[in-house]
Amino acid sequence: MRKRSRAAELRLRLTDGFGVFIVQSVTRSQLAYHRGFKSVQYAFTELSTMTVLSVKQALSGAQVGSEITVRGWVRTRRDSKAGLSFVHLSDGSCFAPIQIVAAASLSNYTDTVQHLTAGCAIIVEGLLLPSQGKGQSFEIQARRITVCGWVENPETYPIQPKAHSLEFLREVAHLRPRTNLVGAVARVRHTAMTAIHRCLSEQGFIWVNTPIITTSDAEGAGEMFRVSTLDLANLPHTPSGEVDFSKDFFGKEAFLTVSGQINVEAYCLAMSKVYTFGPTFRAENSNTTRHLAEFWMVEPEIAFADLIDNATLAEGFLKAIFCAILDERSDDMAFFAQRIEPTSLTRIQALVKAPFERIEYGEAIKILKKANRPFTFPVEWGIDLQTEHERYLAEEHIGRPVVVMNYPEAIKAFYMRLNDDGRTVAAMDVLAPGIGEIIGGSQREERLDVLDRRIAQFGLNVADYTWYRDLRRYGTVPHAGFGLGFERLLCYICGLTNIRDVIPYPRAPGQASF
RNA sequence: GCCCGAAUAGCUCAGCUGGUUAGAGCAUCUGACUGUUAAUCAGAGGGUCGUAGGUUCGAGUCCUACUUCGGGCGCCA
Secondary structure, three states: OOOOOHHHOEEEEEEOOOOOEEEEEEOHHHHHHOOOOHHHHHHHHHHHHOEEOOHHHHHHOOOOOOEEEEEEEEEEEEEEOOOEEEEEEEOOOOOOOEEEEEEOOOOOOOOOHHHOOOOOEEEEEEEEEEOOOOOOOEEEEEEEEEEEEOOOOOOOOOOOOOOOOHHHHHHOOOOHHHOHHHHHHHHHHHHHHHHHHHHHHHOOOEEOOOOOEEOOOOOOOOOOOEEOOOOOOOOOEOOOOOEOHHHOOOOOOEEEOOOOHHHHHHHHHHHOEEEEEEEEEOOOOOOOOOOOOEEEEEEEEEEOOOHHHHHHHHHHHHHHHHHHHHHHOHHHHHHHHHHHOOOHHHHHHHHHHOOOEEEEHHHHHHHHHHOOOOOOOOOOOOOOOOHHHHHHHHHHHHOOOEEEEEEEHHHOOOOEOEOOOOOEEEEEEEEEOOOEEEEEEEEEOOOHHHHHHHHHHOOOOHHHHHHHHHHHHOOOOOEEEEEEEHHHHHHHHHOOOOHHHOOOOOOEOOEOOO
């Protein structure tokens, strides 16, 4: 490695607003990269004495009366020929932009400030003051405004200060985080993800990083994406004409995971309370507003637990996430309630207060039979609930999320525990209005003999489940868990109806741009 | 995979049973005005009406195919 000259480094000191020094190294090549941007170099060198605040920190008012610096992207500019321009600046740290008051006396007022358009990246130094106008509590009286990056053609910049269609925003996935909506989703997504880790960790759960690549094609949760380094144009074959996967990278067929559950069960039967949380891949040709080919799933698994414990865990878990959103993202939630779905805020406020409705599958069937309405799919004990049935239960009959438990054994996975009635398994689904199934889980079959019968009954090869069966041979215990579709949860929280709007870069059949 | 719908300016849309030069709001540019709040007012620029065929004296409008997007259903989280 080439020895890097210390002299080639320019050390920059920035405060982050809490008085903590950040020392940042900028190499010669980085400076060369910025050679065309004089203003950037200028800003870097001048920043050493400035207090850099996020918009969120600035709007808190804690540093009112101080000279501060904020950096971000212009949302709107309004001019006053009387000698003022108002620039709304956003940096993603909170929902609200901060208002920059730019006086005509600024040296670059006419040639720069008056040409700022939506999307321009700027650095603003000035005095943080209580606002003289209505609509915001604090604003910055600019002393200096430096343009970091212009918008090369304002006429074609896609993000304008107006309502865009969600369909259009999906086409500009790289710029849509600059909108109110997608910015709010990004913050809520982060908060929900952080809350999941925090809430589980506080209850003693261990986060287990189950593999993304699996050689088990027996996970049974759907079509899988193949992982291979074989040359597709020149596949090796066995004497019998099959593709010879022994020549492949892993020496056998490999896929992207469709669930971490099987793997996390092993850690559950050692660590007691565990969860896995990561990306999950399904190669199903699903074209709906609630399916993605790549999505994130959190799967808690608890030992010495039954289905009731599982449902209780799921309820407390969802409520903890909702509470965190209400506590930490009230600004974004107010926006969703105002512009996206009026009930998005009130429904999760109500939900954290009331116990979840829990009904037996058999009871759900009775309710659906009594429903005074025609269903496309006839209702009979033994059927799997269709979307229309789930919607009726969650949206009309109950009016809020509902846990349906103990489904017929024939329609659920082999690993779910067979109930004493012999015809149902200890499975549960949490159904949310507008979204449908948000959680699917079960108590797992811990009895080896019953598990073996189930494997045979489902026509599965017992040899594929050697290590899974070991867990039942060596110190088996009742255990249970569930999977929560993270993006479906976000849809419910934000009141958005298309799952492609709550993940930064959605992957779906025929769709993997960006 | 199945069914339905849509495609007109940078964006959101209007454009009637086919008929002269395809409109509006926002955005952009110019000007006026104002401690403004997705400001307001006046003006200007901006279009191969998704693509390719067809019907017709004449197609943004009707027909066919294709492409892309959206919605519903199935599979599921």
